[in-house]
Amino acid sequence: MADDKKLPTRAEDFSAWYNELVLKSELADYSPVRGCMVIRPNGYGIWERMQRQLDDMFKETGHQNAYFPVFIPESFLRKEAEHVEGFAPEMAVVTHGGGKELEEPLVVRPTSETIIYSMFAKWVQSYRDLPLLINQWANVVRWEMRTRLFLRTLEFLWQEGHTAHATEAEAEMETRKMLGVYRDFMEGWMAMPVITGRKSESERFAGALRTYSCEAMMQDNKALQAGTSHNLGQNFSKAFDLTFQSEGGTLEHAWNTSWGVSTRMIGGLVMTHSDDKGLVVPPLLAPIEVVIVPIYRSDEQRAQVLEAADRIKENLRAWERRRESRLRVHIDSRDGLKPGAKYYEWELRGVPIRMEIGPRDLEANQAVLVRRDNGVKQVYSLDTIGEQIQEILSSMQEELLIAARDRREKNSIRGKITYDKFKEVMEGDGAFVYAGWCEAAACEAQIKEETKATIRCLPDEEFRSAEVPQTCLLCGEKATVEALWAKSY
């Protein structure tokens, strides 16, 4: 009976563990349409906090929100040859409307470059109109063959930024800047460390000049591409006649960038921090930070404890106003459930701090606080509990990042590695392997074919090994770059 309620352990089968956790913790559910996902309030609460934070960061970097249509004329996608080739296999196409067959099929947006740059072309005449910095929060559709909750679904929620600039250098700077914003968010808020770098040619976004990504390591040592930023060059501005008159009076094509992150990050969050008891949500993204579980025997005690819980919640509210910090406190006053049952439930949901208060605590003017990530349980005076909570939350936030980074480094291989050893590692537990690459597509393809590992990115300088491998992992020729190899989602 108790066994029904337990999750499979991560070690047994990471995939099954992840799936069950997402369903059991009520983050999401399967929809009637195969491959689509329903995000439930528990999951959406995390998304809302992510969205709010990212939106603030975008505003700080000068971007404005807008909204573009879900339908894109098929001809728009065809205007950029590589783009349509890349997305054609996964497009959902509407052929009928109002009971009649449409003259031109409408594609349900898989991404919005085409429709957005067609509008940019209308809005931009002069270099004075640039840069144009737009973001949209939207859902997109990509008809994937195989889907996984949060990680790959037919329809997903995301944010896509689209910008136009007067010079190539400025566009490149923007591309890098937004990659940095993503990194700050993932490390600072999600406590999920990432490796940033440029994608190889084969992994580049269809239609982009260069693609950069943030790569995180999950607890099964697989990589998750958590966000991408593309320098689109003039590919789309040429396709859509996005031109402007320069300061010198010449007519020029603008330089574009696009960048996006999606609800996939929720999957990354789960696979980075959660344990066999359930979710672990970093405090900065937790929809509620503190849950109060009242403990009582008699009705009289119940009334007393609940009344005290209300008072504590009120005090914390006053405290948070003074401190200009946020604390969302929930009192679990459900009757008929023993406290232990409530503990298990809130642990499953990943609430960072549980506060237990019972008659004994009230008498002593104290409460018990339990930290979700390490289970540490300690008694605190009610007089200073606001400070204590804040302290626990901030050290939990920090320690989650440190733990994740330590785990990643422990499972990384830098420096010399033979191809045989590489194959052995990829067949076994997997790892992030930093290895030399000659930049030949053939080597990349063969390694992928033989090991299922792919180049996640060519890491930025700060992530590169001190000892740069001099030869290509596969062919042994002189290596021109260092590549990060891993199996991925």
Added chain:
RNA sequence: CGGGGCGUAGCGUAGCCCGGUAUCGCGCUUGCUUUGGGAGCAAGAGGUCGCAGGUUCAAAUCCUGCCGCCCCGACCA
């Protein structure tokens, strides 16, 4: 689209080989007792056994066809 597995109450399942009017657990309802790590007892409600044919006195069970879902690959955020 290949390979594997599964469809029985809201959820998880037994029964199928060897046909005889559907098992158990969780959850739900009501009542009493409980409540510092997953409560106990009692009484209840809830099912055209994925769908359609066929065989049979009789089908969850046997036969044929179909549908759906999950997992593993190919594709990808």
